[in-house]
Amino acid sequence: MENIIIIAVLAVVLFFALKGTVKHLKGEGACCGGAKAIKEPDKKLSGPVIYKKVFRIDGMHCQSCANRVKRAINGIDGVSAKLDLIKREAVVKYEKEVVDEVLVKAIENIGYKVVGIQ
Numbered sequence: 001m002e003n004i005i006i007i008a009v010l011a012v013v014l015f016f017a018l019k020g021t022v023k024h025l026k027g028e029g030a031c032c033g034g035a036k037a038i039k040e041p042d043k044k045l046s047g048p049v050i051y052k053k054v055f056r057i058d059g060m061h062c063q064s065c066a067n068r069v070k071r072a073i074n075g076i077d078g079v080s081a082k083l084d085l086i087k088r089e090a091v092v093k094y095e096k097e098v099v100d101e102v103l104v105k106a107i108e109n110i111g112y113k114v115v116g117i118q
Helices: 002-025 063-074 100-108
Strands: 051-058 079-084 089-094 113-117
Touching: 051 100, 063 079, 063 089, 063 100, 100 113
Parallel strands: none
Antiparallel strands: 051 089, 051 113, 079 089
8 A cells, every 4th residue: 555655646746847847848947037937028229230140059948048148148239139949049130240259258157158150
């Protein structure tokens, strides 16, 4: 009888662990600042877009992570970012020259890793 109770308890624990893992992998978890995070609003550039680049970013797990990265990039004068959590990338539009190292440093200073720039 004791074995049945232990197995039942383990089954319940496993169920909730798997449920949380699936939500986390889909970017819906509460890992970085609260569940159901609202997307950060887009930044409007004041001038014309002269070019854009895509930054591949490692370490974003949820919408809160994406919001942190977007705020870091949008805090830089002359650029505006849109984040794609599924693709793990930021599409950055430029209205003036900004060297890649400035954006990489802003992203990596908050704990994420830039793994490619296109």
